[in-house]
Amino acid sequence: MQRGLNPFLTCLFASLIVLFAGGPVILSLIGSVVPDRILLDGSKALFSEGLSFETYRYVFTGQLPDSYLAENANRAMISDAARQVPQSLLNSGVIAFSSMLLNLLIGAPAAFVFARYAFPGKQLTFMFLILSPLVPAVALVTPIYIMLQALGLVGTQAGIILVHTAKALPFTVLILSVFFRKMPAEIFEAAVLDHCNRFQTFFRVALPLALPSIGATGLFAFMLSYSEYMFSMVLSGDAATRPVSVVMAALARNTDVSWSLLNTAIFIAIVPTLVLVVLVWRFVVEGLLSGAVKG
Amino acid sequence: MASVELRNVAKSFGRVEAVRDVSLVIADRELVVFVGPSGCGKSTLMRMIAGLEEITSGELLIGGKPMKSVAAADRGIAMVFQSYALYPHMTVAENMSFALKMMGTAKADIDSKVAEAAGVLQIEDLLARKPKELSGGQRQRVAIGRAIVRKPDVFLFDEPLSNLDAGLRAQMRVEIARLHEQLRTTMIYVTHDQVEAMTLADRIVVINRGKVEQIGSPLELYEKPANRFVAGFLGQPKMNFIPAIATHSEAGTTLTTASSGRTVLRLGGRVSIADGLEIELGVRPDAISISGPLDELAVPGRIVVVEHLGGSSLLYVEVDGLDQLLTVEQRGKANFAKGQAIHLLFDPAQSHLFDGAGNRIRSGR
Numbered sequence: 001m002q003r004g005l006n007p008f009l010t011c012l013f014a015s016l017i018v019l020f021a022g023g024p025v026i027l028s029l030i031g032s033v034v035p036d037r038i039l040l041d042g043s044k045a046l047f048s049e050g051l052s053f054e055t056y057r058y059v060f061t062g063q064l065p066d067s068y069l070a071e072n073a074n075r076a077m078i079s080d081a082a083r084q085v086p087q088s089l090l091n092s093g094v095i096a097f098s099s100m101l102l103n104l105l106i107g108a109p110a111a112f113v114f115a116r117y118a119f120p121g122k123q124l125t126f127m128f129l130i131l132s133p134l135v136p137a138v139a140l141v142t143p144i145y146i147m148l149q150a151l152g153l154v155g156t157q158a159g160i161i162l163v164h165t166a167k168a169l170p171f172t173v174l175i176l177s178v179f180f181r182k183m184p185a186e187i188f189e190a191a192v193l194d195h196c197n198r199f200q201t202f203f204r205v206a207l208p209l210a211l212p213s214i215g216a217t218g219l220f221a222f223m224l225s226y227s228e229y230m231f232s233m234v235l236s237g238d239a240a241t242r243p244v245s246v247v248m249a250a251l252a253r254n255t256d257v258s259w260s261l262l263n264t265a266i267f268i269a270i271v272p273t274l275v276l277v278v279l280v281w282r283f284v285v286e287g288l289l290s291g292a293v294k295g
Numbered sequence: 296m297a298s299v300e301l302r303n304v305a306k307s308f309g310r311v312e313a314v315r316d317v318s319l320v321i322a323d324r325e326l327v328v329f330v331g332p333s334g335c336g337k338s339t340l341m342r343m344i345a346g347l348e349e350i351t352s353g354e355l356l357i358g359g360k361p362m363k364s365v366a367a368a369d370r371g372i373a374m375v376f377q378s379y380a381l382y383p384h385m386t387v388a389e390n391m392s393f394a395l396k397m398m399g400t401a402k403a404d405i406d407s408k409v410a411e412a413a414g415v416l417q418i419e420d421l422l423a424r425k426p427k428e429l430s431g432g433q434r435q436r437v438a439i440g441r442a443i444v445r446k447p448d449v450f451l452f453d454e455p456l457s458n459l460d461a462g463l464r465a466q467m468r469v470e471i472a473r474l475h476e477q478l479r480t481t482m483i484y485v486t487h488d489q490v491e492a493m494t495l496a497d498r499i500v501v502i503n504r505g506k507v508e509q510i511g512s513p514l515e516l517y518e519k520p521a522n523r524f525v526a527g528f529l530g531q532p533k534m535n536f537i538p539a540i541a542t543h544s545e546a547g548t549t550l551t552t553a554s555s556g557r558t559v560l561r562l563g564g565r566v567s568i569a570d571g572l573e574i575e576l577g578v579r580p581d582a583i584s585i586s587g588p589l590d591e592l593a594v595p596g597r598i599v600v601v602e603h604l605g606g607s608s609l610l611y612v613e614v615d616g617l618d619q620l621l622t623v624e625q626r627g628k629a630n631f632a633k634g635q636a637i638h639l640l641f642d643p644a645q646s647h648l649f650d651g652a653g654n655r656i657r658s659g660r
Contacts, residue, residue: 184378184380186376186377186378186380187380187381187382189347189374189376189380190374190376190380190381190382190441191382192347192367192368193345193347193367193368193372193373193374193394194368194393194394194397195368195394195397195398196368196397200397204393205382208384209382209383209384
């Protein structure tokens with residue numbers, strides 16, 4: 001029996017949460033469709049000139065906003081970096097997706113073995129895996145750079161993918177092993193009696209049952225890679241390999257930057273994650289809930 | 296079709312001895328029930344037979360062949376788990392055919408076997424459903440169906456009915472008995488429910504603290520329990536135990552209660568126990584009758600609680616000098632009231648004597 005909730009309080013807190021989480025997104029959306037001269041002029045109403053998509057046009061086609069074509073306009077405010085956003089989105093997509101795929105390919109079987117089987121050194125390796133994220137990333141930048149340089153992977157997407165995979169792997173293994181451990185042991189014993197070897201037990205029984213949690217961890221790995229900055233910056237080369245986090249940083253570092261343009265870039269960078277969350281997260285939550293209720 | 300033989304089988308988890316030195320021969324086509332309180336090692340014993348648990352020491356033979364290096368899947372056994380352990384992502388038909396598919400059986404062959412098993416269990420109309428769309432009883436049938444499909448030499452049931460409600464449990468119990476008739480396969484059945492054990496078993500193995508207490512047919516165990524544990528574990532309601540002292544004379548043995556010295560039983564012949572030593576007298580609730588106060592052996596008492604079960608009544612009687620209430624079962628619609636004073640008479644033919652260590656001295660006259 002659920003207790004009745006005060007609808008007013010519920011609404012209030014829900015609004016606060018939406019405002020806290022969604023506020024910045026909405027701000028950047030508004031900022032991106034209002035030209036600079038209005039954004040920076042306190043005396044004019046925000047939408048007094050209607051919506052303007054000039055900055056979006058610039059990002060995708062390179063055509064300068066009309067106001068910057070006028071004489072004496074400070075064209076330095078229009079950063080070239082903004083033109084790299086579409087390519088960097090693609091780069092980030094490739095990197096994050098590959099890192100997610102590798103994470104699941106390596107992490108899911110590893111998590112299963114950690115959760116279900118005893119083997120020598122299990123505790124030690126698991127501890128090592130779980131504690132490894134505690135090492136500060138800054139301390140690892142140089143050694144990893146040297147290693148990747150030796151492999152000839154500096155300035156390539158493959159290098160970034162490898163590092164991102166390694167960074168997310170401890171979380172993937174930890175989260176998935178918890179899920180695998182929660183599954184009733186008898187199902188796996190039944191599989192053993194049904195002539196399944198370990199691989200078959202994993203692929204035919206464990207994996208289908210873990211799909212929702214695998215979706216969730218996959219999304220997590222994707223996000224981790226998508227938003228990672230330090231290694232991306234150090235390891236990426238020219239614009240062709242640069243992920244979106246690096247481009248965004250370059251854009252924001254410019255103190256004179258057009259606010260409208262910056263907001264445009266920010267909003268474009270947020271969109272893929274929003275889409276992913278809406279598409280994947282709902283499926284994941286439904287899966288988790290139905291599993292929890294039906295047992 | 297196969298026999299199962301255990302030779303001095305033991306299992307320890309670290310320092311904990313879960314199963315100690317169990318030797319047992321289960322004949323082909325026999326239905327043997329392992330029964331005991333929870334944590335007694337009965338499930339571990341079954342899991343060792345299944346190959347899910349390694350045997351620490353001793354030998355296991357199925358069909359006369361040692362199983363030491365035989366994988367669980369190749370032992371010719373099928374197991375029905377307590378939680379059913381159906382694969383939630385597969386339909387009933389897929390659940391039942393999974394093992395055959397893994398063994399590489401031909402599709403047509405699989406279909407006919409699944410259909411046959413579904414027919415036996417009357418679940419033909421459920422084949423396309425997922426486990427979560429089934430009721431507890433239906434899931435149980437599917438779990439049994441999954442075992443039948445494989446045509447195993449030995450069926451293992453691990454507390455299969457404990458998740459069902461009482462009515463369904465009684466029904467499934469009958470069905471399992473029927474199934475055993477029909478399939479004529481060796482079956483090993485683990486339960487903590489002594490009613491299931493008594494009703495299903497050809498032979499019962501009573502296990503306590505990892506050790507076999509007694510092996511025998513249900514009636515054998517009921518009438519001649521080897522020790523106090525078996526006597527107390529089997530039978531519902533439970534046997535009454537009364538501390539007593541035996542005195543020998545020409546005519547036989549007289550038992551007096553240890554607390555009050557009242558004579559409660561006379562047995563013919565000599566009981567092999569020293570005079571004056573404290574022993575325990577075990578009497579089942581249905582072996583106690585109500586007598587008039589004039590009977591020399593009548594024990595006076597007072598009814599504390601009456602439970603009317605319809606066809607019979609259970610009386611819980613307080614007797615001077617006994618810590619525990621005596622349970623008395625009375626057939627028919629007798630009229631008893633709380634607080635009523637009555638006299639009890641123990642039936643010597645259905646009495647059991649246990650020595651200080653709990654071992655049986657004798658049962659009956």
